[in-house]
Amino acid sequence: MDELSILNELRKYRDMDLDYEDGTILGSMCTKPHPLTRKISEMFFETNLGDPGLFKGTRELEKQAISMIGNVLGNKDAFGYIISGGTEANLTAMRAFKNVSKKSGKSLNIIIPETAHFSFDKAKDIMDLNVIRPPLTKYFTMDVKFIRDYVFDNPNKISGIVGISGCTELGSIDNIAELSKIAVDNDILLHVDAAFGGFVIPFLYDKYKLKNYRYEFDFSLEGVSSITIDPHKMGLAPISAGGILFRNNSFKKYLDVDSPYLTEKQQATLIGTRSGVGAAATWGVMKLLGTSGYKKIVNDSMEKTYYLTRKLREYGFKTAIDPVINIVSIVDEHKNETCAKLRENGFHVSVSRCVDALRIVIMPHIEFEHIDIFLDCLSNTKRY
Numbered sequence: 001m002d003e004l005s006i007l008n009e010l011r012k013y014r015d016m017d018l019d020y021e022d023g024t025i026l027g028s029m030c031t032k033p034h035p036l037t038r039k040i041s042e043m044f045f046e047t048n049l050g051d052p053g054l055f056k057g058t059r060e061l062e063k064q065a066i067s068m069i070g071n072v073l074g075n076k077d078a079f080g081y082i083i084s085g086g087t088e089a090n091l092t093a094m095r096a097f098k099n100v101s102k103k104s105g106k107s108l109n110i111i112i113p114e115t116a117h118f119s120f121d122k123a124k125d126i127m128d129l130n131v132i133r134p135p136l137t138k139y140f141t142m143d144v145k146f147i148r149d150y151v152f153d154n155p156n157k158i159s160g161i162v163g164i165s166g167c168t169e170l171g172s173i174d175n176i177a178e179l180s181k182i183a184v185d186n187d188i189l190l191h192v193d194a195a196f197g198g199f200v201i202p203f204l205y206d207k208y209k210l211k212n213y214r215y216e217f218d219f220s221l222e223g224v225s226s227i228t229i230d231p232h233k234m235g236l237a238p239i240s241a242g243g244i245l246f247r248n249n250s251f252k253k254y255l256d257v258d259s260p261y262l263t264e265k266q267q268a269t270l271i272g273t274r275s276g277v278g279a280a281a282t283w284g285v286m287k288l289l290g291t292s293g294y295k296k297i298v299n300d301s302m303e304k305t306y307y308l309t310r311k312l313r314e315y316g317f318k319t320a321i322d323p324v325i326n327i328v329s330i331v332d333e334h335k336n337e338t339c340a341k342l343r344e345n346g347f348h349v350s351v352s353r354c355v356d357a358l359r360i361v362i363m364p365h366i367e368f369e370h371i372d373i374f375l376d377c378l379s380n381t382k383r384y
């Protein structure tokens, strides 16, 4: 085949994919990347941060991107990497937990909520974590009184806590401020999974903040040791661009392995060969949008979230919780059937595991008219 026929053949497959701009993708936490990142991808498409001595400029951009994200998270000394995604970021944090615990002689007992993303199931499988699941409050956050008592009753037995800032299914935000105090009081590591919430919560207008939640989650809380925050979700960077940040580079020794044949003699990331596109695109889109740009994106999404929630109630639907961030959970005891029918009608929603509800994520590609069309489709689906 010559190049043109290869491209024509590939186009046939690409045309089978859905398009964010159609407004029918309602269950995704990714969206159309910012147009600037297309040019950046082209510029950096052959770079390899797995051998950074060959790509010193790209490595510098990764460091600056981490520093920019660190500034958003209240820590200019943050250490970390722009990696494949939130899964790799969470695995990396658990790997650091495991190695710190090994050094301190603590057993690998980690408190992780049921609302955690399934990447922690992979971490448990790979690293034999002993996971403790605390009870949840009616706001789908961990019961911090239970955690404080449990840690007190099991001195020196808990090596880490994972808190979620914007959980995958419902968007709930754990009480990180309280978890931070527990972590400091008991010399426990605290990892915050803000894969989705990290590019939402710092930019959220107060008028969208609910009184039942504590929104602080970043390094300004003394007990937070690491944070997952993904530019390829609400950061508008292209896939793959996940982020893992640690409070400082003292954590690097818990991640490094010798990499004798590379330009750097030690490598900390799980993935070896890795494109520099994610790092460069994160740098570019953050420079372009800045705080005001992300505030506009986030609060426009919240406006649409509130619009959907208001209209749902007019149609007689209920939400499992009031929207904490741009995620809406529509109570539906027949969630799987409804999800299938909506899909037959061209709408791609997802379902929650922890409640009987449809899960809608109002990403920047969703417009008000998309919401109106979806609501009509949902209402017709539920009528019969």
Ligand SMILES: CC1=C(O)/C(=C\N=C/Cc2ccc(O)cc2)C(COP(=O)(O)O)=CN1
Binding pocket: 027, 028, 029, 030, 084, 085, 086, 087, 088, 090, 117, 119, 164, 166, 167, 168, 193, 194, 195, 196, 230, 242
């Ligand atoms: C709190 C948290 C998450 O909501 C999460 C992913 N979430 C959602 C990933 C997703 C993206 C697009 C799509 O169409 C469907 C799902 C991950 C893993 O992030 P990933 O490895 O980049 O997918 C970690 N933590």
